[in-house]
Amino acid sequence: MNAQFLELVDALCRQLKKEEILLCYLSAERSDFVRFNKALVRQAGTVEQRYLTIRLIHARRQASEVIALAGSADNLERALVSMTRLRDVLTQLPEDPWLLIAEKPNSTSVERRGHLPHTDEVVQRVVEAGRGLDFVGFYAAGTIYRGFANSYGQRNWHEVDTFNFDWSVHLRADKAVKDGLAGFDWDIASFEAKLRRSADRMELLREPPLTISPGDYRVYLAPRALEEVTGLLQWDAFSARSLATRQSPLLRMEHGEHLSPKVTLSENIQDGVAPGFQQDGFVRPGQVKLIANGELAGRLVSPRSAKEYGLDTNGANSRESPESLDLAPGDLPVDEVLATLGSGLYVGNLWYLNFSDRPAGRMTGMTRFATFWVENGRIVAPVNPLRFDDTLYRILGENLFDFTREREMLLSTSTYDERSTASSHLPGALLGSLRFTL
Amino acid sequence: MQDTLRRKFKSLHSSAPFYSLRFVDETREQLAVRQDTIEPPRLQADRGAMLVAVSEGGYGYCATSDLSTTGLQAALDRATEWARATRTLSVHRYTPETMPAPRGERLTPQPGTSLSRSELFDLLADECRNANIDERIVERYAGLDLRRVEQLYLTNTGGDVLQQFVYTVPYAHVTANAGTETQTRTFLDAQQGGLDRIPRTGFVGCGKRLAVEALQLLLAPNCPAARMDLLLMPDQMMLQIHESIGHPLELDRILGDERNYAGTSFVTTDMFGRYQYGSSALDVTYDPTLSDELASFDYDDDGTRSEKTWLIRAGVLQRALGGHISQLRAGLPGTANSRACSWNRAPIDRMANLNIEPGSSTLREMIGSVERGVLMRSNVSWSIDDSRNKFQFGCEWGELIEKGQIKSVVKNPNYRGKSAEFWRSLKTVGNRDTFEVHGTLFCGKGEPNQVIHVGHAAPACLFTDVEVFGGEGA
Known part of the structure; x- marks a missing residue:
């Protein structure tokens, strides 16, 4: 794939006219996707897709087109047609004052081979392992390719074999245990062990569920629940553009609000699985500190925002959203969580978060899957879904007791348009109080 | 393209009693003006096909952008493998003979209005500029999403449906801020149709209206509880x-x-x-x-x-x-x-x-x-x-x-x-x-x-x- 990509880019570069600049970004994958319901297959298939973004710049004017690459013989023809179309668009544009691209070549290459067996075998074994359980899940596996090349001679390549299996085991209605397994090397024994753990944990759901009245409760948010909170912040909390236009949910942090000193949050590309380069050709720093000891410490600055606001870019993507979020651990050992919680809610998962007052950092969302009422450090019973509505400054500020000492590396399960390479490295969070409203 | 695909589809073979091809060809252009500056236009030319095979009890698919006969046959082979592999493992016992074999055509009319890209940018720039009514207005954005989609659905049982769709979606937002208070008003008119529908959407004039309303919200009391x-x-x-x-x-x-x-x-x-x-x-x-x-x-x-x-x-x-x-x-x-x-x-x-x-x-x-x-x-x-x-x-x-x-x-x-x-x-x-x-x-x-x-x-x-x-x- 890399050779085909470079051959195509070289051919396109040869067609450039005087003073034209070309940037190309390849986003491709070959994926097997299998959906399971009731421990049987609902839908199984394979997707092979290759999208090339061609960006043409001339006289400080720029436009881009994403084309689906077809059979190799047709690729150059389609790309040349696209370049012709882009040349026409450029004639109708004024200069772009916020154009910024990497002009000094900085080439990189990462290839990580994994062990992914033929998916038919995986399916057979999963169905056998899930027999007797109400197992629902989604297996995605295959090779992900990202490539960048420009007419300055920069070449970047990122190729990884990964799998991501995300599942839930259901007892009845919405009472279920959620878990997952992701990585580079598929191992059926690891899957079977984790599935057995899911089944064991499901036993905790057999007690009749409690309906908890709205109010303020002590809460433990497991890493997967906290991932939903940080996931909401990924929308635009750390975006230089959102902060400059006063739309970030962290707006009040620029007016004296702060989080708990225990909160230190970074974009940690060096320890994630996302490519270390972006579509403008900038190679990202290994780490960008976003919140340090509860104070706003940095922002994600795309090249475009850098020009607009007179900042230095740190290679953020155009949406200025983190892709490898890293939250520093606390001091609370995981095996002391229930005892420290005492009486309150153990929240395994949250769901469908949104802002109920964005500039105030107030958010709402639901509990989901394995959420339990705990008394005197012991799980008593599952609870019916509850809605919370509270501000970030209370959740990760005045009401944060501690983060756990242990963290989980959660690889994104998102497959919108393509398989995501985002990840989050998160501890659990014990809160002195969280406000539930429905 | 359609006739070529029909010919290629006829030449494909599979052991599955039912198989289909769904071809999607989509072109898209996204134009926007933000803070009186034209955003780099984003175009898209996407096309590919999904092959589905249904055997007695099993179902499988394979999607590919390789539309050569070889590419389509390889995709159908993989879909057929999936159908065979899941024959006894599926949540539903698929039955090839129940799969529809429709025939029809839905064509979109030729566009009644044609505007150049420069004219479209002028339209967007007007709304963006007209929203700049107060120093508390901190972001102004006007955009247009133009999309054409053609889909061809073929089955080995005689199904043949061609459908075309055109979407023209204008949108805008204006944000106002004072201290820790930020309020945004948005415009979106999402329907099918060509450029001739823009005058009917209320887009023209929305920039100033959204700005006025965002400023009103800055001064408004909170909704009572x-x-x-x-x-x-x-x-x-x-x-x-x-x-x-x-x-x-x-x-x-x-x-x-x-x-x-x-x-x-x-x-x-x-x-x-x-x-x-x-x-x-x-x-x-x-x-x-x-x-x-x-x-x-x-x-x-x-x-x-x-x-x-x-x-x-x-x-x-x-x-x-x-x-x-x-x-x-x-x-x-x-x-x-x-x-x-x-x-x-x-x-x-x-x-x-x-x-x-x-x-x-x-x-x-x-x-x-x-x-x-x-x-x-x-x-x-x-x-x-x-x-x-x-x-x-x-x-x-x-x-x-x-x-x-x-x-x-x-x-x-x-x-x-x-x-x-x-x-x-x-x-x-x-x-x-x-x-x-x-x-x-x-x-x-x-x-x-x-x-x-x-x-x-x-x-x-x-x-x-x-x-x-x-x-x-x-």
């Missing part, structure tokens, strides 16, 4: 229908397919035909016949012919949103709503056009009947549990109603409730004059994930005794 009447205008009814009628009625949720991701439903198969979903004022239809609505089509992506269908009549639940395969699995009638977002995703049960039929009240009568309540428009926040029951929604714009009259603008209007109870509090449904067609481009669901467009048309609707509240305060 109490149980009171709630008057939802059609652009918020869109979200209310979508989340708390549309998703709960999707048959694949009810059958459990989505439990690991998008969620389940509080609706169960035994409720159809008898469950009182809402008050007797509630009539809900799946209606593909409004040609401009976002998700109007003649055939869904499994080849089922679409027709207007009543889902809820006089408040009683009648029918689920389930496509051909879900109907067979559940033993229930459904609708033609098996849809995929593109060539590289398999069809699943989606909403299409899901509408509330108009009633008989004028807007003035509805406002006049309110002792104390809030009118809300323009969704800004949405959250609902995985059974699609407990919800909380927020709007950009609120107006306090007291003693039958609009009194003042209120900011951060939110409300919460439970789907299973909320629709029974529907008191009055607006007449045809209050009826508006809306839609969303971003309905997410499925594994692998798919984001798709859906249409929702509704009149203004008045609900009683709803928990309403405002923002956090200073």
Whole structure:
């Protein structure tokens, strides 16, 4: 794939006219996707897709087109047609004052081979392992390719074999245990062990569920629940553009609000699985500190925002959203969580978060899957879904007791348009109080 | 291209008794002006095909952008392998002979208006510039999404459906800020049609209007918190229908397919035909016949012919949103709503056009009947549990109603409730004059994930005794 990509880019570069600049970004994958319901297959298939973004710049004017690459013989023809179309668009544009691209070549290459067996075998074994359980899940596996090349001679390549299996085991209605397994090397024994753990944990759901009245409760948010909170912040909390236009949910942090000193949050590309380069050709720093000891410490600055606001870019993507979020651990050992919680809610998962007052950092969302009422450090019973509505400054500020000492590396399960390479490295969070409203 | 594909498809071979090809060719152009600066235009030329094979008991697919005969045959081979491999492992015993073999054509008319890219940029620049009315305006954005889609569906059993779609979607937002207070007003008109529909959308002039309204919201008090009447205008009814009628009625949720991701439903198969979903004022239809609505089509992506269908009549639940395969699995009638977002995703049960039929009240009568309540428009926040029951929604714009009259603008209007109870509090449904067609481009669901467009048309609707509240305060 890399050779085909470079051959195509070289051919396109040869067609450039005087003073034209070309940037190309390849986003491709070959994926097997299998959906399971009731421990049987609902839908199984394979997707092979290759999208090339061609960006043409001339006289400080720029436009881009994403084309689906077809059979190799047709690729150059389609790309040349696209370049012709882009040349026409450029004639109708004024200069772009916020154009910024990497002009000094900085080439990189990462290839990580994994062990992914033929998916038919995986399916057979999963169905056998899930027999007797109400197992629902989604297996995605295959090779992900990202490539960048420009007419300055920069070449970047990122190729990884990964799998991501995300599942839930259901007892009845919405009472279920959620878990997952992701990585580079598929191992059926690891899957079977984790599935057995899911089944064991499901036993905790057999007690009749409690309906908890709205109010303020002590809460433990497991890493997967906290991932939903940080996931909401990924929308635009750390975006230089959102902060400059006063739309970030962290707006009040620029007016004296702060989080708990225990909160230190970074974009940690060096320890994630996302490519270390972006579509403008900038190679990202290994780490960008976003919140340090509860104070706003940095922002994600795309090249475009850098020009607009007179900042230095740190290679953020155009949406200025983190892709490898890293939250520093606390001091609370995981095996002391229930005892420290005492009486309150153990929240395994949250769901469908949104802002109920964005500039105030107030958010709402639901509990989901394995959420339990705990008394005197012991799980008593599952609870019916509850809605919370509270501000970030209370959740990760005045009401944060501690983060756990242990963290989980959660690889994104998102497959919108393509398989995501985002990840989050998160501890659990014990809160002195969280406000539930429905 | 179509005839070439037809020829290539005829030359393919598979051991599966049924196989199909769904070709999607989509071109798109996104133009925008932000802060009086043209954003780099983004074009897209996407095309590919999904091959599906159905053998006795099994189903498989393979999607490819390699449209050569060799590429298509390789994809069909892989789909056939999947169908064979899942023959005894599938949640449903697929039967090749029940797969539809439709024949039809839905062609879009030639565009009535042609504007150059420069003229389109001028249109956007005007709205962006006209929003610059005050130093508290901190962001101004106007954009246009132009999309053409052609789909060809072929089956080895003689099916042949060609459908074309054109979408022109203008949008804008204006944001105002003062200290720790930020308010945004947005414009979106998402329907099918060409550029000639822009003058009818209200886009021209929206820049200044949005700016004025954002500034008004900066100075407005928070929405009061109490149980009171709630008057939802059609652009918020869109979200209310979508989340708390549309998703709960999707048959694949009810059958459990989505439990690991998008969620389940509080609706169960035994409720159809008898469950009182809402008050007797509630009539809900799946209606593909409004040609401009976002998700109007003649055939869904499994080849089922679409027709207007009543889902809820006089408040009683009648029918689920389930496509051909879900109907067979559940033993229930459904609708033609098996849809995929593109060539590289398999069809699943989606909403299409899901509408509330108009009633008989004028807007003035509805406002006049309110002792104390809030009118809300323009969704800004949405959250609902995985059974699609407990919800909380927020709007950009609120107006306090007291003693039958609009009194003042209120900011951060939110409300919460439970789907299973909320629709029974529907008191009055607006007449045809209050009826508006809306839609969303971003309905997410499925594994692998798919984001798709859906249409929702509704009149203004008045609900009683709803928990309403405002923002956090200073």
